[in-house]
Amino acid sequence: MRPLSARLQISVRVLADLILLNASLALALLPELLFSQKSRAELFQLWLPVALFLSLAGPGLFYVMGFYTKGRSYMSKYKALVVLQAAGILFMAAAVCLYFFRLQPAFPRSAFLATWLGASLLLVGARLWAQIWRRVVLHEHQQEHAIVKNHQDSVLVIGGAGYVGSALLPKLLDQGYRVRLLDCFLYGDEPIKPFMQHPNLExxxxxxxxxxxxVAAMKGMNAVVHLGGLVGDPACAIDEELTIQINLIATRMIAQVAKGAGISRFVFASSCSVYGASDHILNERSKLNPVSLYAKSKIASENVLLAIRDNGFEPVILRFGTIYGLSGRTRFDLVVNLLAAKALVDKIITVHGRDQWRPFLHVHDAARSVQAALEADSDSVSPIIFNVGSDEQNLTLGQVGELIHAMVPDSVIHCKEDNVDRRNYRVEFRRIRETLGFQPVWKLEAGVQQVLDAIRSGKVTNYQDSKYSNVKFLSAPDAREQLPVMEDWVSKYLDSNEVMVNA
Ligand SMILES: NC(=O)c1ccc[n+]([C@@H]2O[C@H](COP(=O)([O-])OP(=O)(O)OC[C@H]3O[C@@H](n4cnc5c(N)ncnc54)[C@H](O)[C@@H]3O)[C@@H](O)[C@H]2O)c1
Structure with missing residues (x-):
């Protein structure tokens, strides 16, 4: 079953509401038809103005109140209240109009109240039913569908031994995907050790x-997830040439090889860092304002993908928020994990730039979004770029500090305004919610708790170890030997006056 496109879904919902409003009116007028002495012409005169009013004003009002846009994100109890409130406004407006125009014959009050009551019940009931349907029936269907579909799918995960990759791999393997991993294991192969013997992992x-x-890695694959790269502002600043080679030039080459190999679905991990510093709430169409080479390399990679897309090549760009929580390769160079570890171990929470906003996202939700992007139909991913996160997890760094402090009360918060990191962005996640139906399931408290438990249980013994930090790790000379800056072969050939092979 293919999910309906967003526009079609809205049209269906508007039509359903029109039918419900008119059905409640028809039901309320039924006693008049059966038991009163009114002729059919009189009943028609009663029915017509109210039906017209409800049909024209109803969907317009519901749209303004977010029924067809924000409505889905409301918790069910609030959703019922919003629907009742909208019905109230609609029928009060109808009553005012009827009073003003004093139409004859007068619409019976009891029928008017019955229409109001009926419409409220039907509108709330329909939404409750849709919610039950989505949760129970569709969920079951999707699970069955995923198992059948995924057995045909072979996915190349590039950079899959990293923080996000080690959360994604078990999910894909559990769903029956055949996975090939291409990684240079910069930070070691520890993160993927538990699945190395899995029959579906190569x-x-x-x-x-x-x-x-x-080229070798793409053979026989029908989708690519590209998570590889130098990640984070400080790590990318160590060697700019290396960063450009890995984060930009390689992305272009990889995408072109995928396109040449006939692979259409190409999921690319970008970052909300592309928004840089802004006081507005940002969506996928907002102006970008990168403040680091890392963010610039992501924007340039997005542009490369947008430039080469066509009907046969479907890039999906996921702009992840700032990630937290545990995975096979937990990072402690990310603000939530770092502050939680510092609170527990050092008893101090040092917050730099407490008023700066960030959208937070659990590493397992980041992995779930990749799976959603892989499985979405072509219509759903036609907007191409998706912010990944949830509106409720937009928090200031000060709020994160307070939350961790509440969970580790014997720590102290120390706020510093000497911040060199100028990033400040609050992000909207409506598109991914409404188009891919994706909502994070993890809350920040649960992610912090995971980190605290991992340290308390001895799973993480030294959070300051360089294996947990990209910038610390890459600053060590022997780490960089693994990833030398590649020779610039263009200048090698251009600068040479000799023919290098015997011709
Ligand atoms: N972690 C976050 O908070 C965050 C936020 C936004 C976006 N992202 C994006 O998500 C993706 C994954 O991030 P992560 O935190 O898992 O990163 P990570 O640093 O943990 O993992 C990167 C992986 O890429 C591999 N790699 C790097 N260069 C390579 C090369 N030349 N050849 C082969 N493999 C190479 C590394 O070995 C590593 O396994 C990245 O694209 C990142 O920009 C991450």
Whole structure:
């Protein structure tokens, strides 16, 4: 069953509301038809103005009140209240109009109140029913569908041994995907050790900047997830040339190889860092304002993908929020994990730039969004770029500090305004919610609790170890030997005056 496109879904919902409003009116007038002495012409005169008013004003008012846009994100109890409130406004407006125009014959008060009551019940009931249907029936169907569909799917995950990748791999394997992993294991293979023997996992160790590695990795695959790269502002600032090679030039080459190999679905991990510093609430159409090479490399990669997309090549760009929580390769160079660890171990929560906003996202929700992007139909991913997160998890760094403090009360908060990180962005997530039906399930408290438990249980012994931090790890000379800046072969050939092979 293909999900309906967003526009079609809205039209169906408007039509359903029109039918419900008119059905409640027809039901309320039924006693008049059966038991009163009124002729059919008189009943028609009663029915017509009210039916017209409800049909024209109803959907307009419901639209303004967010029924067809924000409505789905309301918790069910609030949704019922919003619907009752909208019905109240609609029928009060109808009563005022009827009073003003004093139409003859006068619409019976009892029928008017019955229409109001009936419409409120039907509108609330329909939404409750839709919710039950989505939760129970569709969920079951999707699970069955996923198992059948995924057995045909082979996915290449590039950079899959990292923080997000090690959360994604078990999810894909559990769903029956055949997965090939291309990674140079910069931070080791520990994160994926538990699944190494999985019959559906194939591991290819290699640098994705080399076209031959990429061509070999794509053989027999029908989707690509690209999570690889140098990640984070400080890590990318260490060696700018290396960053551009890995984060931009390689992305272009990988996407072109995928397109050439006939692979259509290409999921690319971008970042909400592209919004940089802004006081507005930002959506996918907002102006970008990168404040680091990392963010610039993401924007440039997005542009490369947008430039080469066509009917046969469908990139899906996921702009992740700031990630937290545990995975096979937990990072402690990310603000939530770092502050939680510092609170527990060092008893101090140092917040730099407490008024700066960030959208937070659990690493397992980031992985779920990748799966949603892989499985979405072509219509749903036609907007291409999706912010990934939830409106409720837009928090200031000060709020994060307070939340951690409440969970580790014997720590102290220390706020500093000497922040070198200028990022400040609050992000809207309506598109991914309404188009892909994706909502994060993790809350920040639960992610912080995970980190605290991992330290208390000894699973993480030293959060300051360089294996947990991209910038610390990449600053060590031996780590960089693994990823040398590649020779610039263009200038090698251009600068040479000799023919290099015997011709
Ligand atoms: N973690 C976050 O908070 C966050 C936020 C927004 C976006 N993202 C994006 O999500 C993606 C995954 O992030 P992450 O936190 O898992 O990163 P990570 O640093 O944990 O993992 C990156 C992986 O890429 C691999 N890699 C790097 N260069 C390579 C090369 N040349 N050849 C082969 N493999 C190479 C590394 O070995 C590593 O396994 C990245 O694209 C990142 O920009 C992450």
């Amino acid at each position: 591991i290819q160790r290699g640098d994705f900047r080399h076209v031959d590695n990429v």
